Amino acid sequence: MPTRTRPSRLLALLVLCAGSLMVILDGSVVAIALPAIQRDLGFSAAGLAWVVNAYLIAFGGLLLLAGRLGDLLGRRRVFLAGVALFTAASLLCAVAATPAVLVLARFLQGAGGAAATAVSLGMIVRLHPEPAARTRAIAVFSFTGAAGSSIGMLAGGVLTGAAGWPAIFLVNVPIGLLVLLVAGRVLAADRGLGLRAGLDVPGAVLGTSGLMAAVLAIVGTAEHGWTSARTVGAALLAAVLLGAFAHRQRVAATPLLPSRVLRTPDLVAANAVQFLAVAAFFGFQFLLALALQLVLGLDATAAGLAFLPTPVAIAVVSLGFAGRLAARYGARPVLLAGLGLAVVGFLLLARLPADGGYLADVLPAVLVFGVAGGLVLPSVTALAMAGADPADAGLASGLVNTTQQVGGALGLAVLATLAASRTGSLREAGWTGTAALAAGYRTAFAVAAALVVAALVLAAATVGRRPVADRAVALAPAEPAGRTGG
Template sequence: MSETAVKAPGVPDANRWKALTFIALAQLMVVLDATIVNIALPSAQQDLGISDGNRQWVITAYALAFGGLLLFGGRIADLWGRKRTFVAGLIGFAGASALGGAATNEAMMLGARALQGAFGALLAPAALSLLAVMFTEPKERAKAFGIYGAIAGGGGAVGFILGGVLTEYLDWRWTFFVNIPFAIIAAAGAYYVIREPAGGRNRSPLDIPGVVLSILGLVTLVYAFTRAESDGWGDSVTVGLFVASALLLAAFVFVESKVKAPLLPLRVITERNRGGVYLSLGLAIIAMFGLFLFLTYYLQIVKGYSPVKTGFAFLPMIGGMMVGSTQIGTRLMTRVPPRLLMAPGFLVAALGMLILTRLEIGSSYASTILPAMVLLGLGMGTAFMPAMSLSTYGVEPRDSGVASAMVNTSQQVGGAIGTALLNTIAASATTSYIKDHIGGAGSQAQQQLVQLEGQVHGYTNAIWFAVGILVVAATIAATLINTGRPDTSAVTGSGEGAEDEVRVPVVAH
């Protein structure tokens, strides 16, 4: 089945590639902000007098606002216009970052982080949906999403490097101030360069019950996992939060199936290819975020690396992601079905993770960590690129914002789950190991050694779970995703709700 191509109006070729630069810059800012503050947190905590009990809220406030508002942000992009939402999100993010950098107390810091998350929830889905409607010819789309996928996958590791450099050589406040030039350049460039294709805007009234239920459900879910990490899975409040989130999200799905203009049309997630992407990508992020956490602690506490050296230790992973995404994924995306990139990509990443299960106190970076990071980067980069592209596959133009929000939501919720779940597994294994071995340690030095061995034992136990999670992600990608390779021609989109002709890839089954 094939039809003729009609180019989307108002998007000159040169402008699309210029626009990609500013979209990629904004995406990098949002992704690295999820990790850049981690390394700066001890210094910020000391300066602002934040208690140990409340320090997690510097991270959690961002995650709750970002994860809870993503679906709403995606629908705002569909209603208000993707370019307008993108620019507004960038300006707001810059203002929130300035507030965080200038924070003089705990409340000001936590408020700034929540605002960053809220504006990030506006601009992240708008960025991805702009790519979806601007790059519709398969080969161009492959290149564009290759770059975007590399940034989405590697931005978190870049955050560790930048956070370490800024904290060690300047001041923790620069982990916030650095966002301002990023945001201003991206906003100005987007305003003057981006030419959003006409039509495809969803002018339906906003689904207020859906907005309320989605925000409450997602915020409760993310907070439940965050609380599980600090207070345990059996804590009565934690259990109550999980039950409440399940009820709220079930009510959300019920409402969306009944209302005339839903916030999240169920057609977006019930299509098996998009559903397979959201599920497999969320699982992969669970494994990745757990790894970031353990390797950071291992390198700094066990190996004694400085923050900067720790950040640079992640460079091979970033390099692997860039190669996997822009070279392997981009070159093969128009030649093979997406599942033949995603499933093997997750398995290669699982192999890299498997190497890390051999970690010991004296493990060599060059012989153990380096090859593991390269394999992780190559695998994730290869899988991320077609996943990002497929997340908006076949979606009607009026739903591109909320479809883009779903892939961001799967990553954000996956990150919260990964940090809480794997950290809990590691802590439990560490406690058990120390309890069993501390009796035989006579001197203080031997006791310290047992504690370090216990920490590494905990990390490797949790990494085994991460290996299994990646294998499950590969299995889901191989079985649920059944679309064929993209045809090299393009077709006229005629989906319901499309107001103008746009180019979309035709798929050969």
């Protein structure tokens, strides 16, 4: 990639972040609009879940393939194609008049979002080869991901209340067109390795199908339960497909997921830590949104506003301090400190009383989560990407995002199921509705704390254990292919 001037690199970073934020917002902005969508389009209670599930299945299932296509076809080309598909699908969502059309459009949105998101980190790594600049750029990009979901909950309530549910999709159209216009001018074209370098088509089919089946099994547990024939069947199908994918990667001449990638210690360890942490963080947003309304009695708009301290704290920490701390002390200590704070945040929520108040019982935890997110996500992303070979940057980016999506979906399903199960058993024992709900959420938050403790232990034992990794050198540009190729 040609050397870029500082203003053009900044504009390129901003347009990549804008595309990512648009996609991330859409994953959460629809949540508050679901009742209005059900009322206007006539969704059944079971069918309504597919407005969310169709998006998650496509997004989570296609990230790895999209990342590899970016390495082969050029990341700029895949990014532009993803934004274009996402924008067109958003317009289709807004004009959908039947449930089937909306579900199809949401699937297409997920596919476009996967293509745009999967290659963004790889492009940022190439745009910022200097260690300090890369750290700052990843901090900015991580902020969009960490804060996007919270902002989406607020935006969904405001847009739906002011202009109706189609507005949450229509707003993507001008944003997407602007991103396409600016990205076409400021993102330098990259040739990619070319399809002749090898796209493992059977592996791509097996891997994508296996990930989709896994996400399908996870997101369906809230409706069907963990032991239902549907859930077990989807999980078994996912296991068979992913097992076949793993075998294919060992024998394919040009595997979709080369073994050298999985022999990169920091990349694998950082993804495992991220999986556990994100599983807890996603549950925090979803369950706390419910607790604020069902236990503390806030309305939808007030519940959305209650999350505002989190993205504000994430912005202050990730954009103002995380990069400097990582440059001075290394990404590993920053990651460990952030995970430790996240444990404190979950333990605060694990004592949420049924008659609690926002200022005393929720705000401290929300602020702690903001600081923790501002430390954890940039550092774990930087550690994961630092070990990737430049030729595999798109694949590594796709792997990081796949870990986030699958971990988030699994964590949400597990924590929501635990909360519902605990609440149900207490109601049968004679507890009042609000008290039982609060106890159910406390149980889920305690389990989330345990997930983050596991992430903390794993990070301390595995991530950044190389001699140079405790300093800013850990965030230096990726080594030449020979070193990380195993």
